[in-house]
Structures are given as C-alpha cells and as structure tokens.
Amino acid sequence: MNEKRHIERSGININLIFTIIFLVIFSPHCDKALEENPRSLLTNKVFYQTANDALLAVNATYDHLGSGTSNSDFGGVYFNNFWAIQALASDEGKSGRPEPNAVQLSEFRYDASNLMVQDVWEDLYKTINLANLAIKYIPTIEMDDGLKGRFLGEVHFIRGAMYFDLVRMFGDVPLQLQPTEDLSILSVVRSSTEEVYTQVIEDLKLAERNLPVRYTGADIGRATTGAASGYLARVYLTHQEWSLAKEHAKKVMELGVYRLLSDYAAVFKIANNNSEEVVFATNFTLNNDAIWETSQFNVRALPLALNRNSNSWEIPTLDVYDVFDDLDRRKEVTFATTFTEKDGTVLEFAPHIFKYWDSVAEPSASSGGNDFFNLRYADILLMYAEAANEVSGMPTAEAYEAINRVRRRARFANGEERNVLPDLIGLNQNEFREKVWQERRLELVWEGHRWFDLKRQARLKSRVEAAKPGITVDENKYILFGIPQRERDINANLSQNPGY
Template identity: 35%
Template sequence: MKKIIYLLISLLATTSCKDFLQEDPASLMVDNSFYKTEADAEAAIVAVYDGLNDQSSIFYRGIYLLAELPTDNAECGQGVANANIFALKNYTYGPVNDRIYVLYTAVYKTIASANVAIDKIPAIPLSDAKKNRLVAEARFVRALLYFNMVRLFGDVPLVLNQVTSLDEVNTPRTPAAKVYEQIIADLEFAEQNLDATNTSGNQGRATKAAASGLLAKVYLTLKDYPKARDKARLVLDDAQFGLLESYFDIFTPQNRFNKELIFAIQNKGNTGTSNGFAMALFLPRSTIPLSGGGTVAGNSADVPTEEFHNSFKAGDLRKDRTFFTEYDAGGGKVTFRPHWYKFFDPSSIANLSEGTLNFPILRYSDMLLTYAEALNEIDGPSAESLEAVNKVRRRAYGKPLATANEAVDLKGLTKTALQNAILEERRWEFGFENHRWFDLVRTGKLLNTLKEKGYTAIKDYNILYPLPQRELDVNKNLVQNQGYTN
C-alpha cells in the first residue's frame, strides 16, 4: 500500500503534464505523512527502480525504438502497425511522434521519482551510511536516465528536485555540458556511497562498480579518454566481475545473475502476474506450433535486419545466441526469417509476458571494449588495448579467454583500423542491447554508415531526436532542435 501511495505522490514531480500539478490538500497531506520511516525510504527507492522496469516505455523497448531500430541492426517486422515506428526506422519522424513522446515522458516520470527520494530521504531518521546509500541509488538511476536523454536529445530540462507547484513546470533546456556535469556529480556520489557488492538482500541494485562503469561510458562519450580508461580499469580490476566462458550462458534464464552483469534491469517472470520480460514483440508471429495445439503468440514486430544477421563471421558463436531461425516448442521444428533470440525464455513459451531474463545495462565486455577504445584514442594500438578486444573475440569464437590465438586475435592494426574493429566488435557483442545508435553517433559514423546502406532520408540533424511537440506546447520555454518542424 505504501508503494502505491508513493507512486501517486511522485506524479506531482512530473514535468510534462499540468494535470498532475493541481494543488490538492489531500495529496499534500499524504506526502507530509509518508516519508517518516526506514520502510518509507526503502519503498521510495523501490519505486525508482520500478520506473526503470517500464519495458514498453524505457527499457527495453522505449529506447530500442530510438537506439536499435533506426540503425542497420533492426527493422520493422510484419507485426508493426504504428506509422510512428515506421517513421523512426525510415528517418521521416518529426516532433509529433508518439514513441518519442512516450519515452520522453516516462523518463521524466522516473527522474521525478528519483528526485522525490533524493529530497525526502535525508530527513528520515536513519544512519548516515544507509541514508547516503539510498540517495546514491536514486542518483545513479537519475544519472543513467539523464545520460540517455542528453545523448538522444542534446540540451534537456535539468530537473533536480521535487516539483511542487505550477511555477516550477516551465523549465528551459539546460546546455548539454551542464547536464553532463550533473551526471558526473551524481555518479561520483554513487561511487562513494553505494554498496561494493550485491547480496541476497540487495540483488539487482546498483553498486560502486555500476557507478564506475557508467562513468567510464560517460567519459568515453565526452572524449575524456584518460578518465574513461581509469574508470573502466576500476571495474575490470574488481574480482567479482569477469567474462563468462560462454557467450550463450550470459542470457540463459537459470543464469540471470552472473559475473558479467554489472548492472541490469530486473525482471521476475513465471509469477502469474505478467510482470516478467515481455517477449511477444520479438518472437515469430503465429509460426511456432505448441505441443498442445495452437502457436506461440509472437508478433514479429521487432526484428533484426538480414544484413546484421549475415554480418557475423564464420565461427562467431554470438550469432546463434543473438538470433534464431528455427525452433521446436514441442509441436515440431519450424524455420523462419531471423528473429531476436537473446532474451528468449523457453519456460515462458505459453505466456510471453512472463520471461525471467534481466536486461543488461552494463556488462563486463562493455568495460573491456570501452577500455580498449580509450587506450587506442590516447596512444594508438598497444598490446594492452588489443588484448582487451581479443578477450572478447576469443570468447566469441569459443577459445580460452587468456590464451593468445592466432586465428581470432587482432594484431598489427593502425589506430583507425582498431577504431573500426572495436565498433564492429561492439555491434556483434551488443546486438539487441540498444547500443548501436549511441555507438555510431559517439564515433561520428551514424550518417555515413547508414547512407552507405541505403538510408537515403537521413539528415545531418538526425544525430539528435526532436523534443516532443506536446512538450513544447505545454512548456513555452522549450526550443526545438535544429532541423525539426511541426
């Protein structure tokens, strides 16, 4: 019950809808009486994590539609009926696009929940250590969300406190540099105050390593390569994390918590509450027969491109974990065009909303490739930068991780060649994990890569998305990104 009350209160802080901000003495009274106990503080943090778990709006599909679909990795399958989704794929979208609006408002709603926790928890009678840890969790989530927003939209409204009146709604856009300063400040606080390890009591929550890992990615994006190197190295040196021997095993339901996952969005399926990882959109549509009759209720909406499927080199074991083209669910084997397989949970084949896999945000292999990229940008190819990439490659081809292998190891590359190799490696390593658009924009290769593959409608300004028109209609202090018209 407390969690429900908290979620209602947090709507007061949403910056995108005036309806939630009408003064209501009853709701204000609930607000004043709620943040009193340790249980209230914990409930506030659970609500923040719950925001991340809004799969249709944020992770995984909300960002998928902006960071995977509009790239050479993915396309619209036969299950897509929304013209706004086709527009994202075809680079014909504008400010009036319901998928951009859904993501934008869902992110700010969760930021609002984080802000409430950050504002209210310090006044609750708790030990300083616990207080700081809970606030650090909220600040980590806020930093993660702003990191996505500033990369997707550029300058965005930077809201850092609970919004309690209409006077605070019309926040102008904050320069991206200032947003990044806040992201770094939040993550540095998180680094200092989060738990070092996950136990059964805090499984799935952000840790110090998650903050360091996200900082590494922030610094890589900002081209501060020495700091990106140093933060990635902190995670690589943390003995609780490492590469699994098998790429396949990262994504098996029975192994949903493993040493490769530094931070992941939690899903709890097979509970009968439809709260698990939703699989229908990426599974084949009415193709796979079930043993008791009927077919798997997939929709074939979110599908990979044939070009991405065919880009994997012979012997790369990641291909058969990223995609599948045949399956037997008990009613006989059938074949179909490539579909995403990475987050498929066979135990939920009859109820596709009950998948048990977690959605990775930070993986150990990401830190290796971040480290390699930073080293290469600082001093060009070195034995250390090549070894970081080669560990990922050896695992991909089923070779011992720590042993040099002539067949798969990169060697003798120029700086530019290693840059390109790392970008390719990231594509194969992180398919369906929503990295591709961010990687192409960060490396300055989005426009040329997609133009070369036939994306004729893409324009120079598509390195940022438009702010939703409904936001501009409500908040007259907002200015649209260059190139976009209503």
C-alpha cells in the same frame, strides 16, 4: 380568556426555546468530517517518515526503469520503447509491423510527434521525478547513515543515468533537480548540454563514492560502485575524454567482481540474470504472479510465426545478420531463422532476435524473464580497449587483451573452441578502432547501444544507408531526436532541435 391566551403564548415560547436549543444542537459545527482523510490511499502527507519508506521510495525508481508498475502510462524506461528506438533508428533493426511511429523511426522519417520517442522522454522524466523526491526527502529521515548514503547513491546513480540518456538523445534538456510537488516549477527551459553533463557526472560520482562493491541476498541487482564507474567510463567515452574513460573502465576491471561468462549463450539464460558479467541491469523476472515484472523482448521481437504470444514488431536488418561469421557463437545465440517444436514441427521465418528468449526456462515465451543489460562486462572491456587505443595513439597490450577476451569467448560453444575470431594483433590505431567498433556491434546487438554508438562514431548516416537500401538519413536533423511536440505545445519555453 386571558388565561388561555397566556397559555398559548407560553406554549409558543416553550416551543421556540425548544426549537432554538434543538437547532443549535443539531446545526453543523466546524467538524472533522469535512477534513478528508484518505485512509486507503497513500498520500505524500504520510510518506517519507521511516527508513522503510526511504527503501520503498528508492525501489520505486528501480520500478520505473523496468516494469513501471506504478507508472500511470505503464512500463518503465527500459521496458520496451527505449531499446526498440535504439534498434529501429540504426542499422540493426527495422519495424515488422505497419505501426507508423515504428516505421518512421526505422526509415528515418520521424518528427517531433513520434509517440515512441515521447514515451521515452516521459518515462525518463518520471524516473527523474521519483529520484528527485527521494533525494529531497531521504536526508530528512532519521535512519542509519550508512544505509542512507547507499540509498542516496542509488537514486543519484539512476538520476545520472536518466539525464545521460536524455542529453545524448535530445541535447539540451530541462534540468529538473527538484520533485514536482505543485504547479510552480512547470515552465522550465532547456539547460545546455554542458550543464546536463556536469550534473550527470556529479550524480554518478556521488553514486560511485556511496555505493558498495557488491550486494548480498535480495539486494543483488542494485546499483553498485562498479556500475557508477562503468557509467562514468561511458560518459567520458562519449565525450572522447579518453584517459578518464580508460581510468574508469580500469576501475571496474580492478574491482575483481566481474568476469565474462565462459559461453556467450550463458549470458542470456534466466538463471544467469545478475551474473558476474552484469555490471548493471534492469531486472525482470519470470515471476508469473505478476505478469508485468517481465520484459517485453519476447512479445515484441520473437516471430509471429512462432505461434506464441510473439508479434515480430521489431526485427533485425539483414545487414546485422550477415555481418557475423557463421561460426561466431554469437550469431546462433543472437538470431534464429527456424524453430523446432517439441513434436518435431519445424517453423521457418526471417531472422529474428532470439537471444533474449530462454526457451528452456520459458517454453511458452508468454512472459519474459530476461533482464535488460544496461552495462555488461564485455562492454567495459571494449570501452577500455577503445579508450586505451586513443590514449596511447596505438593499441596497447592491455587493449589487445581486453578485446581478445571478448573475441575468445565468442569462439567457444558449449566448451568447444571453433576456428573463428582469431586474437587480434599487429594493428595500427585506426585498424584497431575499427575492430573495436565492429566487436561492439557483434557483441551488443539489440542491447540499446547502437544509435548512441553510431552517433558517437559519427557514422549514423553511412551505416544506416548501407544497411537499409533506399533510405536517406538527414544528418543535420537526426543527430538528435526532436523535443516531443507535446512538450512544446504545453511549455512554450522549450526550443526545438534543428530540422524538426
């Protein structure tokens, strides 16, 4: 009896000991399994280590200018809405669809909740954030100093360009110079226009110092010192600092790497992307492997009647169509009112922008291989002409030569000179200024400059009201775009521009 109990008791003990050992062995310890290791996802913890990481980070900022393939919202700054706004909110374009945001811009009835404007604001800041990340981390990477300097030059150029667009469109804007890495720097305030411009000039000057004159091979198309100088010329022109504008335009002209292509039509051939006429362009490609490397000019601006993947979303005003001389080469390149299919069918439609469609290289118009020209050499020449005229109080010989080079080129069609656009001569300062402004308009239709130009020239109201009968422009309000309503809903620190 006793023995049995003894056995039973010891059985229990053995069981208990066994159980305890068992439980200790199998019980959860502090173990690595609870630390997440996202092996197939790129996190900020494993990036910015090597020279190649630096390159990839720089490349992503370029991506946000154009295709925006890594942008959660899809599409970069110059993919669509930027140039669409510039056209719609000016005398050169109107909306071809009943989409309210586009119609509001076209008819100067937009407010702070306009989604196209909000999209551009967000894209600009997304690009700035990527540039800020690169600016913060590239200096910490051990790599070739020359290359490091170039990379920093590129991202400073892009950041400067972004803030330049922001300050021109919105006036005082928050100046974010650090990347967003947590929620600590979200309640920002607007910095003054002057502060923003100071930063723009600082960024562009750093870029001007660091960047090469030209690239070779696969790097062609990256920001150059000429691009930085050209942007500085544009900044100073906007500020009416005429001699600095002239000086920087001259710098670009003297680099000896840029020229006007002989035929205006050639500028828009896909084969001539990044040609000698291009100072800086947002690159797109006809690469069918990834459709979003393509631009949106065709899908938005070509006529619906073309029966391709084209929608007539933004169409030119008759005002800009009619301003051209019929013999001006640029008119037939810029617009079309008919199109003849291969089988001889002739399609007819109201004037549409055709200059961005290289119909030989891309007959289907289903993608868009044309680059967006941020800065063309013709623009440099016209900026020089304008600045020189202001500096000297009258047009100089160099100023005449600069504008006449642009006019001369527009006289030629397939090598034949037409009797149109004679060389300018014998104008006073005011007449010359008017001529330059007119030439800018003809040369740069739908290249994303018109609203900026009209604002700078203080004639947005008069031009728009002349081009779009029945529309009244509230000058006090529409000198700036409104800070997007979504921003102000989230960040109570942001004040609003007058009139919104």
